[in-house]
Amino acid sequence: MANKLQVEAIKTGTVIDHIPAGQGIKILKQLQLVELKEKITVGFNLPSKDLELKDLIKVENRLFTESEASQLSLFAPSATINVIENYVVKDKFAMSIPDVVEAAFDCPNSNCISHSEPVNSHFTVKQKTNDVQLKCKYCEKSFSKDIVADL
Amino acid sequence: MANPLYKKHIISIPDLSRDEMELIVKTAAKLKQAPDTRLLKNRVIASCFFEASTRTRLSFETAIQRLGGTFIGFDNGGNTSLAKKGESLADSVKVISSYADALVMRHPQEGAARLASEFSSVPVINGGDGSNQHPTQTLLDLFSIYECQGTLDGLHIAFVGDLKYGRTVHSLTQALAEFGCRFSFISPEALGMPEYLTDDLDEKGISYQRCDSIEGVVDDADIIYMTRVQKERFDETEFKHMAAKYILNLETLNGAKDNLKILHPLPRVDEIAVEVDRTPYAYYFEQAENGVYAREALLALVLNEDI
Numbered sequence: 001m002a003n004k005l006q007v008e009a010i011k012t013g014t015v016i017d018h019i020p021a022g023q024g025i026k027i028l029k030q031l032q033l034v035e036l037k038e039k040i041t042v043g044f045n046l047p048s049k050d051l052e053l054k055d056l057i058k059v060e061n062r063l064f065t066e067s068e069a070s071q072l073s074l075f076a077p078s079a080t081i082n083v084i085e086n087y088v089v090k091d092k093f094a095m096s097i098p099d100v101v102e103a104a105f106d107c108p109n110s111n112c113i114s115h116s117e118p119v120n121s122h123f124t125v126k127q128k129t130n131d132v133q134l135k136c137k138y139c140e141k142s143f144s145k146d147i148v149a150d151l
Numbered sequence: 152m153a154n155p156l157y158k159k160h161i162i163s164i165p166d167l168s169r170d171e172m173e174l175i176v177k178t179a180a181k182l183k184q185a186p187d188t189r190l191l192k193n194r195v196i197a198s199c200f201f202e203a204s205t206r207t208r209l210s211f212e213t214a215i216q217r218l219g220g221t222f223i224g225f226d227n228g229g230n231t232s233l234a235k236k237g238e239s240l241a242d243s244v245k246v247i248s249s250y251a252d253a254l255v256m257r258h259p260q261e262g263a264a265r266l267a268s269e270f271s272s273v274p275v276i277n278g279g280d281g282s283n284q285h286p287t288q289t290l291l292d293l294f295s296i297y298e299c300q301g302t303l304d305g306l307h308i309a310f311v312g313d314l315k316y317g318r319t320v321h322s323l324t325q326a327l328a329e330f331g332c333r334f335s336f337i338s339p340e341a342l343g344m345p346e347y348l349t350d351d352l353d354e355k356g357i358s359y360q361r362c363d364s365i366e367g368v369v370d371d372a373d374i375i376y377m378t379r380v381q382k383e384r385f386d387e388t389e390f391k392h393m394a395a396k397y398i399l400n401l402e403t404l405n406g407a408k409d410n411l412k413i414l415h416p417l418p419r420v421d422e423i424a425v426e427v428d429r430t431p432y433a434y435y436f437e438q439a440e441n442g443v444y445a446r447e448a449l450l451a452l453v454l455n456e457d458i
């Protein structure tokens with residue numbers, strides 16, 4: 001058990017585990033976790049059984065929704081999300097790439113009508129060989145996921 | 152049974168099925184033969200041009216009047232109180248759609264027509280939204296091809312010129328792919344067909360080739376669809392050197408098939424020599440006229456259950 005990570009148990013919160021190494025920092029930024037002012041424990045480049053190295057994020061007092069989980073899956077499809085209440089895992093989301101991502105990111109097309117009107121951004125997700133592409137419902141332009149999320 | 156386009160929004164070519172496109176084309180042909188002034192009788196159509204586009208607007212307004220309808224609207228949205236008071240497009244559309252039976256809309260921003268369709272209580276017809284879609288242009292192109300070839304199936308279409316920025320080329324390719332056409336793309340390298348579109352063709356198993364010159368395909372093409380290469384995109388010497396390759400004149404047409412027709416969304420500058428106008432291959436002026444019939448067909452179909 002020499003490689004076992006010593007993670008302090010949390011009472012209430014979320015543990016995002018099995019994040020591919022290097023993606024953890026993107027997830028912190030994407031979900032604006034640091035701005036929460038809650039206690040966050042981050043582990044980068046931890047040894048992992050399945051992946052060579054993994055990242056891990058624990059956020060206290062913050063429960064993730066299914067829609068946040070689907071945003072995450074664009075960046076870390078292998079990650080697992082454990083929602084913890086009273087020291088027990090109350091919910092466990094396995095990641096899967098969603099068909100649609102709504103209200104998560106702004107459309108990168110600056111002339112897209114969605115920026116100035118009372119609507120949520122809305123992308124349909126298409127998996128390509130080496131990329132995930134997001135197509136805006138309004139302007140119909142397709143973008144690589146990295147452009148959409150500006151990471 | 153109601154026609155499948157009754158009360159539908161017409162926003163984007165990929166929304167339309169092959170059958171729906173065929174219905175529009177055949178209805179346009181019928182209305183060209185036999186105008187019917189009862190189809191929009193007692194109907195008021197809102198013609199909302201948030202951006203000027205004289206020809207599109209005039210052809211819509213002609214179509215409305217020829218079918219016995221009337222229209223309300225504006226032709227320069229930037230100058231209206233809508234823009235000056237800073238009202239959202241969503242709110243403007245909600246109000247205007249309560250006055251009219253259908254709403255034709257042109258807007259400088261991409262996605263405006265889709266957004267309008269979410270707030271409108273009546274069918275929205277997209278008359279062009281920024282650099283995105285211009286479905287009535289594509290439908291008039293389809294109608295013209297059907298009219299001059301007698302079919303849309305299995306034709307060889309050569310697109311020439313600026314294939315990168317030409318939205319008419321993009322949607323027409325998407326539409327014709329539904330009919331099993333094959334394509335030749337003839338353009339300067341920097342203005343080639345975007346990859347996402349050729350990816351779609353690959354996925355559908357549609358055959359296409361990129362070629363260097365019009366001469367290489369003229370003996371096999373059924374349609375040559377010309378577009379303009381904009382000078383502004385190149386420096387002057389580069390432009391002169393290159394543009395000559397994408398100009399159509401009598402010589403270029405040596406060996407053309409009898410049924411070949413040349414289309415162009417107009418206005419042309421010098422990419423088709425005037426001498427070509429007198430050949431039986433020229434079809435671009437008929438094509439421009441056909442805009443009215445294609446728009447008549449759309450309006451008639453979205454506003455009449457049976458037609």
Ligand SMILES: [Zn+2]
Pocket residue numbers: 107108109112113114136137138139140141262
């Ligand atoms: Zn967009």
